[in-house]
Amino acid sequence: MDDGRPIFQQIADQIADGIAAGAYPEGTQVPSTTELSAFHRINPATVGKGVNLLVERGLLHKRRGLGMFVSDGARASLLAARTAAFARAYVRPLLAEARALGLSTDDVHKIVDETADERSTP
Amino acid sequence: MTRQTPLAAAPAVRLRGVGRRFRRTDALSDVTLEVPEGVVCGLLGRNGAGKTTLMSLLAGHGQPSSGSVEVFGADPFTHAPTTSAVSFVRDDQRYPDDFRLPHLLAVAPRFHAAWSTERAAELVDAFRLPGRTDVKKYSRGQLSALGIVLGLASRAPLTVFDEPYLGLDAGARQVFYRQLVTDLAEHPRTVVVSTHLVDEMEALLDRVVVLEGGRVVRDSTVDEARAAAYTVSGPAAAVDALTARLPVLASHRLGGLRSATVEGELTDEVDDAARRAGAQTGPASLQELVLAHGVEPEVGVPGVPASAAARASEGVPA
CATH class of the missing domain: 3.40.50.300 (P-loop containing nucleotide triphosphate hydrolases)
Structure with a gap:
């Protein structure tokens, strides 16, 4: 696990991805710090920092003596945040590459439509 | 305990x-x-x-x-x-x-x-x-x-x-x-x-x-430590121009390409400038940072820490 960003952020993102994908449904428990540390071979303090990031964002909450659980509304809030970031994360790099290749915005529209058609008609 | x-x-x-x-x-x-x-x-x-x-x-x-x-x-x-x-x-x-x-x-x-x-x-x-x-x-x-x-x-x-x-x-x-x-x-x-x-x-x-x-x-x-340095890589001329006034910790050449590890924070401005010049930036790994502090002793100047020697010799063709 390494894309250059701090490891605690990568851990937080990975759990968040699990919540968004429905792997950790709301109200269920996420793996413990010890389990995450052992699985990824990551310092437990780093894992704790990543988990705390999600607690601060209200996505996880602690049940004393039991562990960390996915909060109600966590999935919806994650999907909303990702939708808001969609243009910056995906569309801008797409347009930058299109410009580098000399493709116009209309060309890009056409390619998007064609690709979507390919996907929908197997 | x-x-x-x-x-x-x-x-x-x-x-x-x-x-x-x-x-x-x-x-x-x-x-x-x-x-x-x-x-x-x-x-x-x-x-x-x-x-x-x-x-x-x-x-x-x-x-x-x-x-x-x-x-x-x-x-x-x-x-x-x-x-x-x-x-x-x-x-x-x-x-x-x-x-x-x-x-x-x-x-x-x-x-x-x-x-x-x-x-x-x-x-x-x-x-x-x-x-x-x-x-x-x-x-x-x-x-x-x-x-x-x-x-x-x-x-x-x-x-x-x-x-x-x-x-x-x-x-x-x-x-x-x-x-x-x-x-x-x-x-x-x-x-x-x-x-x-x-x-x-x-x-x-x-x-x-x-x-x-x-x-x-x-x-x-x-x-x-990871945030303390970044890499710039791309056509040698572009990387030379981008890093001319920066503290370069280590530098490698491969044909017409050059990759430099620069001490400092990778900001959006740095990233934009690099992209405009046709080069790429990325976070330096901890390994790169360590290697930058331990360049081969024989290229070092006696009495000068190796990384300082690397900085001093930067830009001087070997």
């Missing part, structure tokens, strides 16, 4: 102006650093940078020629309770002749109050260490595994590992990493570990201390 410390709030390790001289060589010079309690601190640097000397001082195996060494607020060389609060397995650790594994496992708890028989058994099993072979006949990998067993099972408040992976294959190293983080999650304590496998062990560490020629050239959290 019970410790006999005069100062409750003392960091696990505190070195002030520490020098260590062997004959005419300074193994350590003016080393000042602190390791807070409960962190895993990586000790990085090229061979001969002073890592083992520093660890020996922490274990009370020697005294500094100047300055002071404190472990949990006391001098590990003279304060016996502190000495037993430290577990240090040297990479060249010797054991008594005709000692076998069961002898060592029987003796070890006498030196470490928190010794865990269960953890030791689990590790011996995971590493498949033979009990009927004289320890002096162990292979390099088996000796390393034994050192890991003794270090981890000691649960010593300060555990020091000197390149604990020597001779271990990739699978055995993963066993070590998993056992280390699992045991730390359940029993937090301070660990100092020297390593050259920076990429592989980075995720285990909270902090890093980088030594170069016996001096501390970096002492920070891993995240701070």
Whole structure:
């Protein structure tokens, strides 16, 4: 696990991805710090920092003596945040590459439509 | 965890102006650093940078020629309770002749109050260490595994590992990493570990201390260290122009391409400027940062730290 960003952020993102994908449904428990540390071979303090990031964002909450659980509304809030970031994360790099290749915005529209058609008609 | 410390709030390790001289060589010079309690601190640097000397001082195996060494607020060389609060397995650790594994496992708890028989058994099993072979006949990998067993099972408040992976294959190293983080999650304590496998062990560490020629050239959290440098790569002319006035730590050329490791923060402005010039930026890995502090001594100017020499020679064609 390494894309250059701090490891605690990568851990937080990975759990968040699990919540968004429905792997950790709301109200269920996420793996413990010890389990995450052992699985990824990551310092437990780093894992704790990543988990705390999600607690601060209200996505996880602690049940004393039991562990960390996915909060109600966590999935919806994650999907909303990702939708808001969609243009910056995906569309801008797409347009930058299109410009580098000399493709116009209309060309890009056409390619998007064609690709979507390919996907929908197997 | 019970410790006999005069100062409750003392960091696990505190070195002030520490020098260590062997004959005419300074193994350590003016080393000042602190390791807070409960962190895993990586000790990085090229061979001969002073890592083992520093660890020996922490274990009370020697005294500094100047300055002071404190472990949990006391001098590990003279304060016996502190000495037993430290577990240090040297990479060249010797054991008594005709000692076998069961002898060592029987003796070890006498030196470490928190010794865990269960953890030791689990590790011996995971590493498949033979009990009927004289320890002096162990292979390099088996000796390393034994050192890991003794270090981890000691649960010593300060555990020091000197390149604990020597001779271990990739699978055995993963066993070590998993056992280390699992045991730390359940029993937090301070660990100092020297390593050259920076990429592989980075995720285990909270902090890093980088030594170069016996001096501390970096002492920070891993995240701070990673944020302290970045790489610029692309057509050599573009990279030359982009980095002309920047502190370049290391630089590599491949045909018409150049990659430079630059000290500083990777900001959006830096990234934009690079992209406009047709170059790319990326975060420097901890490994790159360490290598940048340990360029080959022969290209260094005598008396000048290697990284400073690299900076000075930057832009001068070799």
